[in-house]
Amino acid sequence: MVGEEKRKKRLDRSIKVRTEGLYALSSWGEMAYLIMPRLVLILGLLVLPLILDMYWQRVLCSAGIYALLALGFDFLAEYVGLVCLGGAFFIGAGGYISGLLNAYLGWSPLLSIPIATIAGAVISTLVLLPCLRLRGIYFAIVSFMFPLFSVYIIIALNVFGSTEGISALANLPNIWVEQYLILGAVILSLFALRRLVIEDIGVIFQSIKDNDQAVNASGINITAYKAKAVFIASLIGCFGGAYLSHLYGWLGLSLFAMDFSILPIAASVMGGMGSLVGPVLGAFILTPLSEALRGFGQLRVVLYCLILIGFMVYKPEGLMNYLERKYHQFEHWEKV
């Protein structure tokens, strides 16, 4: 009897794999199993603003920006094979465009943010277009250069407020709009990306990562597809930038700060590369952590590094991959 049951279970499992999620409709238990983690994440993010005080609400907003960048980084690195260290360029492009539209033309943030998101993504894609032929570390180096490049152009040409920046930009209507806008963007882009990577276009991206010459030999223009991927990632990043300039009501050279390129990587490593959820989780842990450690002054960087090193040594797969593995073991739990 036990053997019979085990056999049935094994058959069921192979059917599950083939139906890709459709099996969930078979029972409430299966559905709950799939929905629970998603629900915890969404509700968790949506409830956070209600229980935090003013200061931590602000931290939550900037954590959201880092989450967006980490999401874009993870998508490009793990699903397309482009290690992009140019997160700061996305923030800068989005932030400057939105800020300038507001400062010079007086457009409301609700109009300038969407425009800056798209325009910034177009500019970022065009700038990165010539380097898309590069692979691996070479692409990483070149993409890392662009934020620095932009800073010196702005200083040299003495435009857009030069080194002082432009202050007194319009803020978003109130703190609730601020928080839910960024949290909504994080949730939306997270689930959109998770969807995208299993669609045909996502399969092509993955194939480009696995072997770009074989994709070329299948009659697909890899540069065009890489450009599409960069556009998607920079769309997410530029939204973060545009939002940031209105969050602080200020634009300046620190929008191109290296933090925006580095912290998302740390968040991805900690959260678990390739899971998309992991980097978001990582960003929502690391950003508040670096605020909490502020009391230690200069020492906080050291503590920060120790935590990161700890993760790399003891949990190199990252938080999310670990949790996911444990959660899936749950399913096969059998009482002996």
Add this chain to the structure above:
Amino acid sequence: MHDESILRVENIRKTFGGVQAVKDLSFSLSKGEILGVIGPNGSGKTTLVNLITGFVRADSGNIFFKKRNITGIPPHKIVNFGLTRTFQVMRPYHSLSAFKNLIVPLNSPRVRRTRSGKLGDIDAVAIDILEEVGFERDARVPYKAAGTLPLGYLKRLELARCIALRPDLIICDEIFSGLSMSEITSLIPFLEKLQMEGTTMMMIEHRLRELFKLANRLIVMNFGEKIAEGIPVEVIENQEVKEAYLGTATS
């Protein structure tokens, strides 16, 4: 045999540093035939494939495919004219399951053009194609990650990625190498069927016995030059070919 040529290579030449990989090579391929290309290691066979498919740019010379000059055109465009290739070192998309490997060619402009409206379930089409090249439909093999498949299946997968494009000309770069006798004998009828359906093939091969069964015509290369051309039985009797393979007799 039709005398309509589908591929014409004229005086093609390629140098890597000081090495002349391909020297003034010319040949043509008629529609529907199977052309075998043989030669010792390092004789420039794979370079020739790379030149024809656009992966390597020729120093001089011209290549015409279906009367269109394809010299210097990027590979992905050439593929969309109907000229595909397999790789000598197989290049599966390791992390994807076998049938997902076919999503890429099925999304190429060439296939999108020919399918009117929506293709239906693209995954089902992919599994059909895998069955065509000899994956067992009801086994789990098509669902396994390509990185875990044994060599025989990888070769078939490589071929399936070509077939998915419904090409006019397939260039097989050592499709038999590394396969067992039984795997080869199961592949041969499939290649014969492809020929019957009107696909032209160019086969780079080291397994001469199997190639002679299939090929209508042979080209022998040595040091980047064509040293012989003709039907298989004539070519192997050629003195120069024997020397290239076995070395020159010394007194």
